Amino acid sequence: MEQPHKVVIVGGGFGGLHAVRALRRAPVDITLIDRRNFHLFQPLLYQVATGGLSPANIAAPLRSVLKRQKNARVLMAEVCGFDLSDRRVLLKDASVPYDSLVVAAGSESFFFGHADWERWAPALKGVEDATAIRRRILMAFEMAERETDPQKILQWLTFVIVGGGPTGVELAGALAEVACFTLRNEFRSIDPRDSRIILLEGQDRILPSYPAELSWKAKAHLENICVTVRTGVSVTDIQPEAVTFRVGDHTETISAKTIVWSAGVRASPLGRLLSEAAGISVDRQGRVPVLPDLTVPGRPDIFVIGDLACCLHQTGAPLPGIAPVAIQQGRYVARVIQSRLQGETLPPFRYRDYGTMATIGRGRAVAMIGPLRLSGFVAWLAWLFVHLMSIVAFENRLLILLQWAWNYCTWNRAARLITGETVF
Amino acid sequence: MEQPHKVVIVGGGFGGLHAVRALRRAPVDITLIDRRNFHLFQPLLYQVATGGLSPANIAAPLRSVLKRQKNARVLMAEVCGFDLSDRRVLLKDASVPYDSLVVAAGSESFFFGHADWERWAPALKGVEDATAIRRRILMAFEMAERETDPQKILQWLTFVIVGGGPTGVELAGALAEVACFTLRNEFRSIDPRDSRIILLEGQDRILPSYPAELSWKAKAHLENICVTVRTGVSVTDIQPEAVTFRVGDHTETISAKTIVWSAGVRASPLGRLLSEAAGISVDRQGRVPVLPDLTVPGRPDIFVIGDLACCLHQTGAPLPGIAPVAIQQGRYVARVIQSRLQGETLPPFRYRDYGTMATIGRGRAVAMIGPLRLSGFVAWLAWLFVHLMSIVAFENRLLILLQWAWNYCTWNRAARLITGETVF
Numbered sequence: 001m002e003q004p005h006k007v008v009i010v011g012g013g014f015g016g017l018h019a020v021r022a023l024r025r026a027p028v029d030i031t032l033i034d035r036r037n038f039h040l041f042q043p044l045l046y047q048v049a050t051g052g053l054s055p056a057n058i059a060a061p062l063r064s065v066l067k068r069q070k071n072a073r074v075l076m077a078e079v080c081g082f083d084l085s086d087r088r089v090l091l092k093d094a095s096v097p098y099d100s101l102v103v104a105a106g107s108e109s110f111f112f113g114h115a116d117w118e119r120w121a122p123a124l125k126g127v128e129d130a131t132a133i134r135r136r137i138l139m140a141f142e143m144a145e146r147e148t149d150p151q152k153i154l155q156w157l158t159f160v161i162v163g164g165g166p167t168g169v170e171l172a173g174a175l176a177e178v179a180c181f182t183l184r185n186e187f188r189s190i191d192p193r194d195s196r197i198i199l200l201e202g203q204d205r206i207l208p209s210y211p212a213e214l215s216w217k218a219k220a221h222l223e224n225i226c227v228t229v230r231t232g233v234s235v236t237d238i239q240p241e242a243v244t245f246r247v248g249d250h251t252e253t254i255s256a257k258t259i260v261w262s263a264g265v266r267a268s269p270l271g272r273l274l275s276e277a278a279g280i281s282v283d284r285q286g287r288v289p290v291l292p293d294l295t296v297p298g299r300p301d302i303f304v305i306g307d308l309a310c311c312l313h314q315t316g317a318p319l320p321g322i323a324p325v326a327i328q329q330g331r332y333v334a335r336v337i338q339s340r341l342q343g344e345t346l347p348p349f350r351y352r353d354y355g356t357m358a359t360i361g362r363g364r365a366v367a368m369i370g371p372l373r374l375s376g377f378v379a380w381l382a383w384l385f386v387h388l389m390s391i392v393a394f395e396n397r398l399l400i401l402l403q404w405a406w407n408y409c410t411w412n413r414a415a416r417l418i419t420g421e422t423v424f
Numbered sequence: 425m426e427q428p429h430k431v432v433i434v435g436g437g438f439g440g441l442h443a444v445r446a447l448r449r450a451p452v453d454i455t456l457i458d459r460r461n462f463h464l465f466q467p468l469l470y471q472v473a474t475g476g477l478s479p480a481n482i483a484a485p486l487r488s489v490l491k492r493q494k495n496a497r498v499l500m501a502e503v504c505g506f507d508l509s510d511r512r513v514l515l516k517d518a519s520v521p522y523d524s525l526v527v528a529a530g531s532e533s534f535f536f537g538h539a540d541w542e543r544w545a546p547a548l549k550g551v552e553d554a555t556a557i558r559r560r561i562l563m564a565f566e567m568a569e570r571e572t573d574p575q576k577i578l579q580w581l582t583f584v585i586v587g588g589g590p591t592g593v594e595l596a597g598a599l600a601e602v603a604c605f606t607l608r609n610e611f612r613s614i615d616p617r618d619s620r621i622i623l624l625e626g627q628d629r630i631l632p633s634y635p636a637e638l639s640w641k642a643k644a645h646l647e648n649i650c651v652t653v654r655t656g657v658s659v660t661d662i663q664p665e666a667v668t669f670r671v672g673d674h675t676e677t678i679s680a681k682t683i684v685w686s687a688g689v690r691a692s693p694l695g696r697l698l699s700e701a702a703g704i705s706v707d708r709q710g711r712v713p714v715l716p717d718l719t720v721p722g723r724p725d726i727f728v729i730g731d732l733a734c735c736l737h738q739t740g741a742p743l744p745g746i747a748p749v750a751i752q753q754g755r756y757v758a759r760v761i762q763s764r765l766q767g768e769t770l771p772p773f774r775y776r777d778y779g780t781m782a783t784i785g786r787g788r789a790v791a792m793i794g795p796l797r798l799s800g801f802v803a804w805l806a807w808l809f810v811h812l813m814s815i816v817a818f819e820n821r822l823l824i825l826l827q828w829a830w831n832y833c834t835w836n837r838a839a840r841l842i843t844g845e846t847v848f
Contacts, residue, residue: 186498
């Protein structure tokens with residue numbers, strides 16, 4: 001009997017997982033390889049970092065999601081290379097053969113060549129990052145409560161967020177909510193409302209990928225809840241307890257105990273490994289250039305999707321590294337693989353932009369949905385609906401909704417645990 | 425104006441937190457000192473270790489619990505000593521004065537003088553322990569799935585729990601549920617139902633502090649769900665991947681990749697520090713002997729309660745280290761402190777035993793409530809009710825109930841994240 005077509009998918013993020021799901025009725029043998037045992041709903045990581053949700057609320061075990069999909073198996077392992085001539089994905093102590101390969105390994109945070117900054121300004125990328133940032137934020141208030149020197153109290157109560165994209169904006173908004181509302185009445189020596197939350201952005205407006213109108217609305221919302229927004233600044237140095245940046249023609253330093261990085265990402269190193277094996281080169285962000293059918297040039301059996309791919313939009317610009325792109329690409333490659341098995345070909349991948357959105361603290365958001373530009377509470381409801389509907393496990397959806405309803409009504413956040421190593 | 429009476433309470437566990445709450449209407453100034461920023465509902469830690477609940481579900485931030493209690497402040501700090509002549513609790517870089525001191529620092533896991541065993545057989549005591557054990561358990565199944573050598577697969581699928589008290593029994597039951605039901609259909613190479621779960625107990629029956637009848641019922645329940653119960657064994661060595669124990673007159677070794685310790689606890693080291701300062705000595709488990717009013721001999725202003733106290737029952741035996749004892753003692757010392765301020769005295773502390781209970785996997789428990797001896801589903805409902813009602817934050821109660829209802833109906837466990845350092 002003929003062996004079924006072997007599909008190997010590297011990465012259980014939005015792109016990889018949707019590719020696996022879209023192949024559920026195809027006569028193929030799927031192996032999904034991921035370093036982690038769960039799919040993470042990254043758009044809500046900032047809620048974990050600010051104590052609104054638990055990690056398990058925004059993560060779904062991959063095996064659980066795929067338990068009924070009999071043509072798929074999950075392998076928790078780290079990919080360390082590709083053998084394209086023998087058609088194998090290399091693990092540390094084994095290798096997995098493929099007929100079609102989909103690489104969806106995503107991106108990692110990037111400090112523009114200053115890897116040492118990460119120590120002082122952790123980035124919000126994985127679950128461990130989120131709980132570590134949560135620990136830092138909550139510890140800052142604890143330390144301020146114990147401090148008597150007003151200068152040091154101010155340092156503990158100063159929070160700098162570097163990068164005004166959606167993650168930075170959402171984190172700043174949630175942090176302001178924590179300082180002004182959640183922690184109200186919880187301290188006796190300090191008033192958490194004295195916190196300074198400073199959002200730094202290099203371009204001339206926050207949310208630079210959004211229409212200008214929404215950027216201004218987001219800025220106004222943030223300033224309303226006491227976030228200081230500084231645009232057109234470029235960070236030149238990050239020290240243990242200070243950020244230095246250039247703005248116009250002078251240099252400024254802010255003294256802060258808590259600094260969070262949300263300024264840049266770059267493609268997973270697997271992109272370079274794959275490109276080298278295929279004899280092509282990656283772009284400046286480490287992404288693999290792909291053809292209109294999302295395959296690697298000269299390798300029709302290898303697809304790259306999501307943040308790892310440099311895929312040009314119909315308009316000629318590269319597609320942004322956001323979940324909807326990855327999801328649509330995952331579904332597209334699943335259709336390509338099925339069509340080929342039936343001897344058919346598909347038209348090139350086309351991205352349909354249904355819109356993007358970002359929240360700004362409690363009950364406020366900005367959104368563009370097709371021609372619509374929304375802001376305020378309506379946008380927040382739209383944001384809530386879209387995000388809840390996109391979460392993979394039904395159970396999580398229900399629990400998150402309840403947790404949020406509770407948080408919203410009581411101003412509380414229950415997942416405020418300081419865990420891991422603490423320093424006194 | 426006269427300064428209010430200063431009460432310092434060390435430890436925000438069951439004893440300490442209930443003492444603070446019971447003083448909410450007293451004309452005193454309370455400082456609650458804890459190393460952690462949350463109260464932990466330890467009886468449900470085994471649910472975190474087996475992926476049924478998230479840490480935040482069983483923890484309540486101390487500041488949030490006490491935010492409306494204006495006479496109490498929370499200090500997150502590590503106590504490193506006591507200055508009894510100056511009436512001060514010593515922190516690393518500060519000290520806190522008291523008029524009345526309540527020490528409720530609890531217990532820690534104890535390896536009977538073999539501290540090196542902890543590396544191979546972690547104990548289930550704190551939140552970090554629970555997520556570390558969860559990681560080990562879940563990684564064992566992942567590694568077994570990747571393994572081809574049947575001997576090694578068996579090692580990965582062998583789980584040994586040392587200690588047959590309530591924690592060991594509950595953990596063994598939950599682990600059996602995970603292996604037999606939750607993970608069913610999730611693996612393609614192994615069958616998690618092939619797991620061997622072995623519970624080792626030194627005495628001649630598990631749950632030795634319960635009536636014999638309930639011990640036998642618990643054993644029968646556990647064997648029903650494929651847990652191997654070995655009693656009368658004494659562990660003599662724990663190596664990286666094996667447990668050696670003596671049973672009768674011979675020695676046996678079980679080869680297992682996952683070993684969990686639930687065999688012993690001893691009092692917090694603060695007990696010894698306090699005793700030395702007070703010129704008395706601790707008992708063999710490191711507990712501080714207390715008078716019938718729970719004060720330290722010769723120090724009427726210092727109370728010791730909960731696991732840290734060696735308090736004799738009306739019958740002459742020391743009270744066990746369980747939550748109901750600590751709670752009743754916390755409330756009692758609050759009443760003593762208030763009475764003294766009014767120039768009154770109270771009769772000695774009397775422990776009222778309302779009963780104890782333990783669950784054994786899905787929908788089964790054993791309980792003794794007064795003269796009643798329950799087992800099976802009824803006992804489980806009683807267990808559920810008592811535990812839910814005792815959880816401090818209302819929100820947690822609701823979310824846990826929903827999470828359990830969902831887990832119970834779907835056999836699922838959502839909090840199955842492998843986080844922290846993973847080894848491939």
